[in-house]
Amino acid sequence: MNSLVQNDKCLCEMCNKYVLAYSSVTLYTIVTIIVLILVTHKKLIFSHTDGPEQNVVSNRNISVEIWGKASIAIYLWEHILQGDLFVLENGLGKTGSLSVSNLTFNFKYGPLFIQTTVPENVEYLVLVLNGRSEDKIKVGKSWLDYLPKYNKLKKVALVLLGDERCENNWILPYMSSRGGQINIVFIVYDSILIDNTEFYQWPLGVAQYRGFQNIHKESINGTVKRPYICNFLGTIYTNSSRSKLLQIVNSVSALKKCPIVGRKTWVPSETEESLSRYIKIIEDSDLTLCPVGQNAESYRIYEALSLGSVPVVEDRATPGFCDKTPFRLLKLYKPPFIFIKDWKELPNILKLELSMPQRLKKKRRTDVLNWYQNFKTEMRKIFLNVIAESFFS
Incomplete structure (x- = not known):
């Protein structure tokens, strides 16, 4: 009888050890899977490098349109981003394409491109405008007021040649924080709006x-x-x-x-x-x-x-x-x-x-x-x- 009890006791101890070991393995497996999911998810969102392509999306190729309605667009494209330019229609338009990691920037500049001749299915947009004078601001507003008609548009950045006296408050109602569609602005001159959250300072560059x-x-x-x-x-x-x-x-x-x-x-x-x-x-x-x-x-x-x-x-x-x-x-x-x-x-x-x-x-x-x-x-x-x-x- 004592022998049977002792055998049962040993058997129970073995079962407990097996259950504990199994539970540990199972827990380890679950944790590992979760970690892998998180790591994979992070990699799908960002690809970190030591170069100028830090924090660039890498899960799929994404197109970002750059539409230039001011000459500083050429400074951005050729001088800063180092993109190539192709001339269309005897200079009425200039285009280019540049791939950085998994982003493809498509550049369009000149009077050939108006609100109805740019891609209407645009999702991500960088718009370059001139805000130096009332007539230029009027043109800029016509583009900003047209943005809601691009029904697939998700994010908008603005590169703005600001007013030389830094009178740029006209842009505020168009910011996403105030109900508009502009997420961020790169603005020329020492504007007091610059906070490195919504507004970033941008160089004037050469006279393109x-x-x-x-x-x-x-x-x-x-x-x-x-x-x-x-x-x-x-x-x-x-x-x-x-x-x-x-x-x-x-x-x-x-x-x-x-x-x-x-x-x-x-x-x-x-x-x-x-x-x-x-x-x-x-x-x-x-x-x-x-x-x-x-x-x-x-x-x-x-x-x-x-x-x-x-x-x-x-x-x-x-x-x-x-x-x-x-x-x-x-x-x-x-x-x-x-x-x-x-x-x-x-x-x-x-x-x-x-x-x-x-x-x-x-x-x-x-x-x-x-x-x-x-x-x-x-x-x-x-x-x-x-x-x-x-x-x-």
């Missing part, structure tokens, strides 16, 4: 509307001595710091080596001859003088960087509603500029230039070209990451 092309740093010879110390070619506004600059230029003998070409009124376009002259003078200058205009940030800054000429930048806020600290975006990346507060500082800067050895100037040109290339790479990375996070997170 004047025909300034994407100049690759490899095409610039930074080793040749440049004949000019500095230059300024632009509009001289009455009673502006540009007028003050002109007075100082006329009083400093060293500035005879600085081509200063001023005009009294702004001209919206260039001839092929005037553009070639403009580019040649900047490329032949060690410094490019960048006085404030309607805003402290100017196309000239980026054009000088493209050609390896050091921008001498007037670090001063302009009238209006912009942040009182100008050049916030550029300053984040420690730009190779010479910042000044007043053009009275220019004579001393030029004395230093005259005494600087050529080997240091050559190195500085290389540094300027490299900095600008790296800056554009950073802007590409930021753009792609923000789009991925905002559209697909």
Whole structure:
């Protein structure tokens, strides 16, 4: 009898061990399956890399349309995203396609593309608009008001050439946080709207509307001595710091080596001859003088960087509603500029230039070209990451 009880006891202990082991294996299997599901799900949403394609969707190929209704669209496409362009209908339209991870960006620009000739089945859209003046804002609103007619539209980003006085509140009713369809905005100039959640700052870039092309740093010879110390070619506004600059230029003998070409009124376009002259003078200058205009940030800054000429930048806020600290975006990346507060500082800067050895100037040109290339790479990375996070997170 005792033997039977003892055998039953042993058998029960074996059963308990078996049940416990089975339960452990089962629990482990369930946990493993859950973990695999979560990991797989995360991989399906994002693909993390060390390059500019971080946080890009990778579960399927997704198309993102970029519709450019302002010339800064070309700067975004060619200079920042490094996409190719194809010309249609004698220049009435320009298109391109660019794949980044599992996103395919389809670019459309020019008067050939209107609300009824772009793909009506668009799901993800980056719209590039000009908000600098009332007539441009009117055109922009016509596109934004038309968005509800694209019934498959899921997410919208806006790249906006903002007002030079940062009067951009007209865009607020179109934000998704206020019942509109725009999820995020990349905006030019130091707007106080920028919060890095809905609004992100964007560089002005070069004057594409004047025909300034994407100049690759490899095409610039930074080793040749440049004949000019500095230059300024632009509009001289009455009673502006540009007028003050002109007075100082006329009083400093060293500035005879600085081509200063001023005009009294702004001209919206260039001839092929005037553009070639403009580019040649900047490329032949060690410094490019960048006085404030309607805003402290100017196309000239980026054009000088493209050609390896050091921008001498007037670090001063302009009238209006912009942040009182100008050049916030550029300053984040420690730009190779010479910042000044007043053009009275220019004579001393030029004395230093005259005494600087050529080997240091050559190195500085290389540094300027490299900095600008790296800056554009950073802007590409930021753009792609923000789009991925905002559209697909």
